[in-house]
Amino acid sequence: MGCRICEKACPLNNISMVNKKPIWGENCTHCMACISKCPKKAIEFGNTTQGKTRYLLKDYVPVKNL
Ligand code: SF4
Structure with missing residues (x-):
């Protein structure tokens, strides 16, 4: 869509x-x-990323907070 993100x-x-x-x-x-x-x-990396979760920093939970 040309968003450039x-x-x-x-x-x-x-x-x-x-x-x-x-x-x-x-x-x-x-x-x-x-x-x-x-x-x-x-965006996909061949078949490797198809159907897989995308990870963003906001989803990151430090180990000490688990
Ligand atoms: S995978 Fe990382 S280094 Fe490669 S094009 Fe995408 S953002 Fe750039």
Whole structure:
């Protein structure tokens, strides 16, 4: 949808927008930030992430608080 959230989420500036679509460069560390922050779950890493939960920092519960 061209929201650019993935582009902004990438710590390595590895995503650029072309015609409102994200294009991934060659500098990916597979941190999964772009995948996890997409509000539409529109980004997949092949079959690996299909149907899997996306993790956001707000979902993180430190071990000491469990
Ligand atoms: S997985 Fe991480 S490093 Fe790779 S493109 Fe997405 S946000 Fe950038």
